[in-house]
Amino acid sequence: MKVIHLISGGDSGGAKTHVHTLLQNLTKAIDVTMVCFMEGPFAQEARELGIPTVVLEGKNLLRTYRTLKDMIVKEGYEIIHCHGARGNMMGALLKRATGLPVVTTVHSDYRLDYLGRPLARLFYGTTNTIALRLLDYRIGVSDAMTDLLISRKFDPDRLFTIYNGIDFTPRVPAVSRENYLRSQGIRPEDDPIVVGIAARLNPVKDVATLIRGFAGAYRSCPRLRLLIAGDGEERQMLEHLAQELGVSDVVRFAGWISDTDSFYHALDINTLTSLSETFPYALTEGARAGLPTVASRVGGVPYLIENGVTGLLFEAGDADGLAKQLTVLAKDPTLRAHLGxxxxxxxxxxxxIESTFRRQLQIYETILRRKARGSAKRDGVLVCGAYGRGNAGDDAILEAIVAELRALDPDLPLWVLSRNPSSTRMTYRVNSIYTFNFLRFLRRMTKTRLYINGGGSLMQDVTSHRSLWFYLFTISAGKILGNKVLMYGCGIGPIHSPGNRRRAASVLQKRVDAITLRDTHSREELRNMGVDRPRILLSADPTVILPAAPKQVVDGILEREGLDPNGRYIGFTLRPWPGYQRKVEIFAAAADYAYRTHGLTPVFLPIERRLDLGAIAQVTDLMHVPFHVVENTGASAHTIGLFSRMKVVVSMRLHALVFSASQGVPLVGVVYDQKISSFLSYIGQDLYTDLDALTLERLQAQINAACQRIDDKAFLTQGVDRLRTVEERNSQTAAWLLGLADAPKEE
Structure with a gap:
């Protein structure tokens, strides 16, 4: 593989470090050449690192273009990789001339690159903005940068993310902690808790908020000390601020430092207070030292610092919020150790560095694979379902479908109909269309190969007749406009209206190529409706493939919620439904019973927050024992991880049962819809009761029975193991309809 990199050669800071470190490692695996458009320290340091470097100086753009074109063609480069405005401009010109794929790394917000320089912004800024749109692929230097590009309508299918990796090899500091602190005027014998920051002392880094927050925390934690490494135009102002706040005796300014290893080794808490960041090296430097970190919630910071899990966050500029977080860490050495x-x-x-290097090679391989694939008149998949509405179960279905489709073909273009397309684009890195933008999704259907009616109970008229009609319309349109049509891991029914049953049967019979079902009841429902023409296979809900978050992450989430990671809990997932109000006292009494009889603390876990939290509050208002409500369970992996820590789960929500079953947790189902009992019967579980028939005695008896199964892992996992096996039929059927595999066998 041969790749040529184009960069101005005047870069500094993070972009310089990223390019030098990346190319130094890439030269060990592939043929890389860097072309700079000016001579200087950047090019010289690259040569010293062993990076093949060519400098093409001069202001004659046409001559530089011809030289580069001849060089690329003669030496057989396969990819052009650009950095910055001048590189992007030249890459856009070379794209058509060479026929090679062109990718750029976006190191910063291109709209802010020339602030304060109006002429440069007018020429280079405008040129760069246009060039970025003309290039084939873009790489954001953090997920936040990629999100920014997605928000500006760049195609998610042509975006990648890479991070500024560092060497995590353990470092031995040149100076001991005690000696380093003494050198900075901090007495080790005072047993200090040292808070530190390494940053330029300019307004963007907002070190003033750090000093104010530190002063607030110091009042309740007098062992705290603050060590500030760095220099800049705000130093004098910051020194005066420390005096005004009465903390100048415990705040030390170290100035510029070169021995960062000794600095971070001397700290107990690392901080970052910036008003704006992409992905700062100061955080990864602190991570290498295993330091608990408090950082402002800006840019790419939350992708490394997950609040309460890998660090603590506060809102930028909020000194009181920072003081609160510093106080929490100062008073809890165990939490400091866990977060670090x-x-x-x-x-x-x-x-x-290794992960950055591997990621860059994967990006190059993807680009070359897509070039070899070429373009076709029709390509890709359009997925439709109840997405973008804040329901964790529906969102998990989409996550599973996207994962399975990308496993089939990582280069397959994916489009999703969503009620919140911007969120869907950000979360799943797919193109998304507003669900009711008929013109756009009908136009897209003329270009895709497969239409997926995506999971869940879409074929029902209990909640709405119109939603059923809408999904039937999209199925018909998808088929008429030239797609194969697949209903993916879905449930059927209940459809009560005779007219709706006839309409649904007609559409499914005529317009659908294959249906994979998540339970046996749905198969019976199709038979009763007379639907037999599509290929029909019994599979499972796609979400059974989703993993729980790693143990340490779930531990952190529980600690953030104020719960012991090793505690004993019973999970409750409730939802409003006709008749629920009459059962509220039963749920409250059952939760009290589980605590008093089995020592299980009730934890309430919503699946659809906007509905479930209200139903939960009605129960908790009547309880008499300790309980906890997790108001936001987070991403699918986090939600599944939380359910995995429950000893027993009592649920009205299907996906709470699916998530729990996938982790081998004993289940008690409260049936408001037949899909609940169908699922539990399908996996061999027998502890469930209709909502209308629910009594306290029955619910207590089923909780008792579930508690007896806590250690019976063979019973709990046998049904789920079968589910995961049959779930493969979902993706196998999609592969068949995409022409990637033979037709799956029917039962």
Missing amino acids: QRLLHKGQTEFS
């Missing part, structure tokens, strides 16, 4: 260990583990796994 988790941050180190995440940094080693995701933000090391």
Whole structure:
């Protein structure tokens, strides 16, 4: 593989470090050449690192273009990789002339690159903005940068993310902690808790908020000390601020430092207070030292610092919020140790030089694979379902479908109909269309190969007749406009209206190529409706393939919620439904019973927050024992991880049962819809009761029975193991309709 990199050669800071470190490692695996458009320290340092470097100076753009074109063609380069405005401009010109794929790394917000320089912004800024749209692929230097590009309508299918990795090899500091602190005027014998920051002392880094927050925390934690490494135009102002706040005796300014290893080794808490960041090296440096970190919630920071899991976050500029977080850490050495260990583990796994290097090679391989694939008149998949409405179960279905489709073909273009297309684009890195933008999704259907009616109970008229009609319309349109049509891991019914049953049967019979079902009841429902023409296979809900978050992450989430990671809990997932109000006292009494009889603390876990939290509050208002409500369970992996820590789960929600079953947790179902009992019967579970028939005695008896199964892992996992096996029929059927595999066998 031969790749040519184009960059101005005047870069500094993070972009310089990223390019030098990346190319130094890439030269060990592939043929790389860097072309700079000016001579200087950047090019010289690259040569010293062993990076093949060519400098093409001069202001004659046409001559530089011809030289580069001849060089690329003669030497057989396969990819052009650009950095910055001048590189992007030249890459856009060379794209058509060479026929090669062109990718750029976006190191910063291109709209802010020339602030304060109006002429440069007018020429280079405008040129860069246009060039970015003309190039084939873009790489964001953090997920936040990629999100920014997605928000500006760049195609998610042509975006990648890479991070500024660092070397996580353990470092031995040149100076001991005690000696380093003494050198900075901090007495080790005072047993200090040292808070630190390494940053330029300019307004963007907002070190003033750090001093104010530190002063607030110091009042309740007098062992705290603050060590500030760095220099800049705000230093004098910051020194005066420390005096005004009465903390100048415990705040030390170290100035510029070169021995960062000794600095971070001397700290107990690392901080970052910036008003704006992409992905700062200061965080990964602190991660390498295993330091608990408090950081402002800006840019790419939350992708490394997950609040309460790998660190603590506060809103930028909020000194009181920072003081609160510093106080929490100062008073809890165990929490400091846990956060630091988790941050180190995440940094080693995701933000090391090795991971950056591997990721860049994967990006190149993807680009070349897509070039070899070529373009076709029709390509890709359009997925439709109840997405973008804040329901964790529906969102997990989409996550599973996207994962399975990308496993089949990582280069398959994916489009999703969503009620919140911007969120869907950000979360799943797919193109998304507003669900009711008929013109756009009908136009897209003329270009895709497969239409997926995506999971869940879409074929029902209990909640709405109109939603059923809408999904039937999209199925018909997808088929008429030239797609294969697949209903993916879905449930059928109940459809009560005779007219709706006839309409649904007609559409499914005529317009659908294959249906994979998540339970046996749905198969019976299709038979009763007379639907037999599509290929029909019994499979499972797609979400059974989704993993729980790693142990240390779930531990962190529980600690953030104020729960012991090793505690004993019973999970409750409730939802409003006709007749629920009459059962509220039963749920409250059952939760009290589980605590008093089995020592299980009730934890309430919503699946659709906007509905479930109200139903939960009605129960908790009547309880007499300790309980906890997790108001936001987070991403699918986090939600599944939380359910995995329950000893027993009582649920009205199907996906709470699916998530729990996938983790081998004993289940008690409360049936408001036949899909609940169908699922539990399908996996061999027998503890469920209709909502209308629910009594306290029955619910207590089923909780008792579920508690007896806590250690019976063979019973709990046998049904789920079968589910995961048959779930493969979902993706196998999609592969068949895409022409990637033979037709799956029917039962």
